[in-house]
Amino acid sequence: MKIRTGIFCMAMMAVQFLVTENNAENPLIQTNYTPDPAPMVYNDTVFLYTGHDEDNATGFLMYNYLLYTSTDLVNWTDHGEIASTKSFKWANANGAWAAQCIPRNGKFYYYASQQLKGIGVLVSDSPYGPFTDPLGKPLVNNGLPCIDPTVFIDDDGQAYLYWGNPDAYYVKLNKDMISYSGDIVKIPKLQTYQEGPWLYKRDKHYYLAWSSTCCPEGIGYAMSNSPTGPWTFKGSIMDGNPNSSGNQPGIFDFKGLTYTTGFTNELWYSIQGGRSIRYERRSASLAKITFNADGTIPKLPWFGVGNPTPGVPQVGSLNPYDTxxxxxxxxxxxxxxxxxxxxxxxxxxxxxxxxxxxxxxxxxxxxxxxxxxxxxxxxxxxxxxxxxxxxxxxxxxxxxxxxxxxxxxxxxxxxxxxxxxxxxxxxxxxxxxxxxxxxxxxxxxxxxSSTGIRSKTGNKAGYANEIKITVDNKIVRKMHLDFSPSYLHGVVSVSLYDVTGRQAGILYKNRLFSQQLSLPIEQNSLKTGTYLVRVSVNEKMVLTKKIKF
Known part of the structure; x- marks a missing residue:
């Protein structure tokens, strides 16, 4: 761990003056380099799957894939590695290039380009993994252009796989999502197209976005009335910027608004303390998209120069009474x-x-x-x-x-x-x-809070689940708990901890059949003093309160 900390920790201390505390959204992640972001919205949560540039990368040095999630677009939870080149026994050790995850049939399909060896697919029962390779070989391998996969499922249920550099290709996927039918189709050359395609649909318009002519890469796009084209070039969603050589669009809707991901080198520049050297140490960023009446997209400014730079507004808030x-x-x-x-x-x-x-x-x-x-x-x-x-x-x-x-x-x-x-x-x-x-x-x-109000219930008025605790220090010492009806029939655990944080005893662990519990406390087993009582329901902690005996 001490070896690993040196690159980020000491360097970041040197750039503390760069931090603007009120606008800390881009780049999204500061604990790792996160290229090739690919968003997926599932259960009111944005899942951001990314590549991983190693701390010592100069060129492409990429061994694994990472996952971050958010329910508000500004606070991102790190879930660590979800797959790597080792997930594909046919792949090289270095070569975890761009990937995308998509849900279907109760499963999650992770399409990943493995350097120049083709596009593989991993499958899991959970968006968090573990993912396994059902084929043991590439799903698609049509030579050098076979990178940067993206998958789109149309309203009629037909799924399409797109990819390619310097040309774009597509093929129709079968319902099993791990095989395809028909010929691989080359899309006629689109102005500024370089790599990194992404399919998106809004109303009756289909959008094909991409990383535009290298280098530096911006985000270009075309529109069509069909996911197979023909495509009409519409210009740039974002122009390239000399402060970053690449980009990678990922357009998605969340809570009524539309966004695109991309990446910059701003985290690396801040750690380096300048812009003289540009290594492949890239970081995911996020911008909001709007639309004109005809469906075209007004051009966005570059994600920003600096670490951090203003990003998108927060959607919702964070509940501090949950764990x-x-x-x-x-x-x-x-x-x-x-x-x-x-x-x-x-x-x-x-x-x-x-x-x-x-x-x-x-x-x-x-x-x-x-x-x-x-x-x-x-x-x-x-x-x-x-x-x-x-x-x-x-x-x-x-x-x-x-x-x-x-x-x-x-x-x-x-x-x-x-x-x-x-x-x-x-x-x-x-x-x-x-x-x-x-x-x-x-x-x-x-x-x-001593009011006993804790976990969110989804009620917009606030937090409705309530537990009240009182202590009776008479001859027979007892703890009384009053639960709101919402906790009935849940599995409840009541534990005591001393001021050092060590468990002093479990008072109750069983299903809750009544709204009241009266728990005796052995006089001789606990010293007089201050304790924390923690109540969990169905293995989730819902209440902590300080009490005195």
Whole structure:
């Protein structure tokens, strides 16, 4: 881990002055280089599948594919690697080029170009993987142009696979999505077409977008009344910019608006501290698209020069009373992510040093506000602190959570601290402080309110699920819990933790058949003092409250 941290952490510390805290949307990801972004909307969530340029890449050095998700387009959760060149036994070790995932028939199909060896397809029952290769060979391999696949399913159910550089091709896929019928068709040459095709439909218009003439590449497009053409060239959605050699469009609709992805080199330039060297270290970015009355697309400005630059507005807000993965990030400095061995997370934030930070945008504390903050942490050193600040990196401090050494970087404990009551919607900054070297790892976080109001229910009025806790310190010590009806018949667990974050006991674990629980607490088993009671329903934590015996 210490070797891995050097490239990003120390370099990012040198460019702290570049960060504009109120506009931290592009590039979307700062913990990895993320070329070739390919969006997929599923269950009101944007799944952003990307390639991965290695930290030491000069040319194309790409071994695996990554996944990030968002429900608001600004806070992105890192899910780590979902596939690699090793997923294709016929592929080269280096060559995880552009890919796209699409759902159909209850499965998810991941089409990926493997350098110049063809386009393969992986299949999974989940958008998060694991993905496997059902063919054991390329689905399509028509020679040198066989890169940059994209798949489109029309309203009549017919699926099409497109690809190609310097010409575009398509073929009709069968319903199984892993075979095709008919001939491979070469699309007549379109002005500015270079590579990276993407199909999109709006109303009765079909759009073919692409990475335009290299180099630098912008985003060009054509329109048609059919997914097979003929196509009429319409110009540029975005002109190329000399600050980035490539691009990769991915047009999608989300919550009534339309967007396109692409990529820039801005993260690498900020780490380098200048623009003198342009390596293949690319980063996904996002822009909003609008349409003229005739369906044509007004030209967009370049994604921006700088790290960060303004991106798209947030759609919705983030609920701090749910358990939030620490790797859900709007913008960050210095930190990285890694595979987590804790039971409560696939990934965790690591490489945390003094002065690093994470920004989470649009956190809605509602009208009641919290009084407690919890963090799941691990440290193989002496630890450090998490300063909780709102609205800017040096804004109001609402709390400080002290993290002590836990004896290992994957020895996880839950720490808590009191917080100043804050209401309404704010950007939240986790500012990490401590001594020299690595401080700690960070898995998840959560705020709690003594009102007992916690998890979101989908009710636009707020959070309707309520649990109230009272303690009876009479001769027989008891804890009383009152549940709202929505929790009935769920599997409920009630646990106690001491102030160090270590579990002191499980008071209840069973299905809930009544809205009231009265749980006796053995006088001799617990010392008098302050404890945290945590309530989970169906394995999801819904309440944390500080109590005293």
């Amino acid at each position: 939030v993965q620490a790797e859900t990030i709007c913008f960050s400095k210095g930190v990285r992510t890694e595979v987590c061995k804790d039971v409560s997370g696939k990934m965790n934030v690591d490489s945390i040093h003094n002065g690093d930070y994470i920004k989470v945008k649009g956190v809605d504390f509602k009208t009641a506000g919290p009084d407690l903050f919890e963090a799941r942490v691990a440290s193989g050193s002496n630890g450090g602190s998490i300063e909780l600040r709102i609205d800017s990196l040096n804004g109001q401090k609402i709390g400080t959570c002290t993290v002590q050494g836990t004896g290992g970087w994957q020895n996880w404990v839950t720490k808590s601290c009191d917080v100043i009551n804050v209401t309404g919607k704010h950007d939240l900054f986790f500012k990490f402080t401590g001594g020299n070297g690595l401080l700690f790892n960070f898995n998840w976080w959560k705020f709690s």
